Amino acid sequence: MAEAMRAGATLEIRGLNVYYGGSHALQGVDLTLGKGVLSVVGRNGMGKTTLCKSIMGLVHSASGSIRFNGQELRGRSPADIARLGIGYVPQGRRLWRSLSVDEHLRMVSSGHGGDWSIERIYSTFPRLGERKNNGGGQLSGGEQQMLAIARALLLNPKLLVMDEPTEGLAPVIVSQVEDMLHRLGEEGNIDVLVIEQNIGVATAVADQVAIMVNGRINRLIDSGQLSGDRDLQQRLLGVGRHAHDETPDVETPKPREADGAHGPRPQKVYVSNPAMPTRWSKPVPVRVLENAARTISPVPSARLEGGVQADLRPLSAPGESVVLVAGTLDTKGPELRYIRDIIRDAGLPVRMVDLSTSGAHSGAEIPANQIAAFHPRGASGVFTSDRGESVAGMTLAFERWIARQTGIGGIIGAGGSGGTAMIAPAMRTLPIGIPKMIISTVASGNTSQYVGPSDITMMYSVADVQGLNSITRTVLRNGANALAGMVRGRKEFESQAAKTAVAGLPAIGLTMFGVTTPCVQQVTQMLDDDYDCLVFHATGIGGQSMEKLIDSGLISAVLDITTTEICDMMVGGVFPATQDRFGAIIRKRMPYVGSCGALDMVNFNAPETVP
Structure with missing residues (x-):
């Protein structure tokens, strides 16, 4: 009987x-x-870690098979996978700071019968019993790891997936974790997949060790052979038996680079006392001085701590696209997740983008710290004590992040005035044609400052985007389904266009105003057979829209018959151009014919507004 059970892989x-x-x-x-x-x-x-997350359904896998006791896991939600009997100890512990140890355990143990109970947990980890009334944020790193393991064991899983359980732990705690894994292996009730960098632990708790190199399982080796062959450890893993620092890498001297090789360093203005000092004032911490410093020269690229370049993590596989759901998950979490679930149910891959500035963990695929790293000053430019500065910093960071992304099939956000102002600039950087939607409380007013020259669709939320109720559910559902329809429609159109392979006419941009309408109409009639004529109303935004299409490569030439927006910009009219009115044309070096159409007028509102 036992042999029959062992024949089937867990x-x-x-x-x-x-x-x-x-x-x-x-x-x-x-x-x-x-x-x-x-x-x-x-x-x-x-x-x-990607392997662990794939098993738990936390990341999408493009192809292949993951079977647990004969059942396919791909395509299932993380909750369904956990219910099948798989426990997960993630890297980083992921505890609730506000819940006590005992509250963590009682919350998980409810409804789960089996060998592991709260009493057995306290017996196995006596330190947790001593700290049962302490909050998750009051525990040491080792105690937090014990609690993370205990939380997974209380589910009484059949398979336990552990992602680097000894990372950052003291040697005495590492020994306790190692002993516990030994006991689990001997009891045989729970099978364990251990992801580990500590070679000593990895070889001590398992008979065989799989070595992963560049996204592949390079080999499966007996733990005794790997444990006794230090040269093999160095060749395959680059580490010693117990830690990274046991055999430090020898750095090869590099030639000194010329000053300025990496561009100018950021110049900062420091204030030695951000608050008015008194005779009782304590020395100001360096961290406070750094956060209060003002940068007066831009940093050429976003960098993380230690000078490491900000990591740009691709969103999807080549040739695929995803829908982004963006917003502040610390204040709009239930609403944004409701939108995500509707889009996911429509059969579209979706990713959550967290724009929160509170620093709280949200569980989003693209967390706030990953976005903040793209600020010119890094995360310190976003996570500050001043809310206004933090929001402005996150707005800039999100705009810079999204400008470097590929594979975006559509984007939707929801929020109030602050959230809308944070999301809209990033949406405006995306090319025309990618579906963009904002569900907002400000969508019933003047939205030009949010939409600008882009094709953002704005939907009025009717009620404030604060909590799910009969009104917000209806509006959010309509918005999510509308975006899903736009994304699917765009995919179908592109698929049909690729099959027919019919080349479209080259596009020409023309500008028009009331007095130049007859001229533009006649020119359009003459060119219609050979060109796709795109006419833009010269109302300030019209010129900006044309230039955005030029920058996107969707216009091949320009007949700028109406340049009246320049007059409004110079005199103070209501239809002004921007300082970059001809910049896109210059950057693209495209054929251009300009005229002085409607240069003899400036537009104002009511008579009393005329200077």
């Missing part, structure tokens, strides 16, 4: 491929966990 992964945009993170991974404990080791960035 976890079987075949040909698993996962993409982050153009990056092939998991490349045909094949891995089998029969019974007991299996360790997976590898350097940073090899795809170990």
Whole structure:
């Protein structure tokens, strides 16, 4: 009987491929966990965490198979996967700071019968019993890891997936975790997949170790062989037996680069005392001085701490596109997740983008700190003590982040005046034609400052976007379904156009105002057979819309018959151009014919507004 049970694999992964945009993170991974404990080791960035998230349904896999006790996991939600009997100990613990240890455990244990109970947890981890009334934010790193493991064990899973359970722990805590894994393997009730960088732990708790290199399982090796072969450890993993610092890498001296090779350094103005000092004032911490510093020269590129370039993580596999749901998840979380679920139910891949400035964890695929890294001053330019400065910083960071992304099939956001002002600039950077929608409380007023020259669709929320009720559910559902329809319609149109392969007429931009209408109409009639004539109303926004299409490469020539927007800009009219009125034409070096149409007039509102 026992042999029959061992014949069936608990976890079987075949040909698993996962993409982050153009990056092939998991490349045909094949891995089998029969019974007991299996360790997976590898350097940073090899795809170990992505493998865990793929098993739990937290990231989308492009192809392959993940089977648990014969049941396919791909396509299931994380909640469904957990109900099948898979526990997950994520990297970073992910605890609630406001809940006590005992509240964590009681919340998880409700409705789950089995060998593991709260009493057994306190017996296995006596330190948790001593700290049962302390909040998650009051625990040490080792205690937090114990609680994360205990939380997963209380589900009484059949399979436990652990992502670097000993990361950052003291040696005595590492030994406790190692002993617990030994006991789990000996009892045989729970099979364990351990992702680990500590070679000593990985080889001690499992008979076999899978080595991951560049998104593939390079080999499956006996733990005794790997443990005793230091040269093999160095060659495959670049680490010693127990830690990274045991065999430090020797840095190769590099020639000193000339000053300014990386561009000018940011110049900062520091205030030694951000608050008026008194005789009782304490020294101001360096962190406070850094946050209060004002940058007076731009930084050429976003960088994280330590000078590391901000990580641009692709959104989807090559040739695929995703829908972004963007907003502040700390204040609009239920509403944005409601939109996400509707779009997902429509069969479209969707990613959540968190624009919160509170620093709280949201669970979004693109968290706030990843967006904030694209601010010219990095995350310190976003997460400040001043809310206005933080919102402005996140707005700029999101605009810079989205400008570098590919694979966006559509984007939708929801919020009030602040959220709308934060989302709209990033949407305006996207090319014309990509569906864009904002569900907002300000959509019934003057929306020109939000829409600008782009094709953003704005929907009035009727009630404030604050909580789900009969009104907000209806409006949010309509908006989400509208965006899903636009995304599907665009895909179908592009698919049909690719099949027919009929070349369209080259597009020409023409500007028109009331007094130049007869001229533009006659020119359009003459060119209609050979060109796709796009006429823009010269009302300030009309000229900007034409220039946006020029920058997007959708216009091949311009007949600028009406340049009246220049007069409004110079005299103070209501239809002004921007300082970049001819910039797109110059940048693209395209054929251009300009005229002085309607240059003899300036537009104002009521007579009393005329200077």
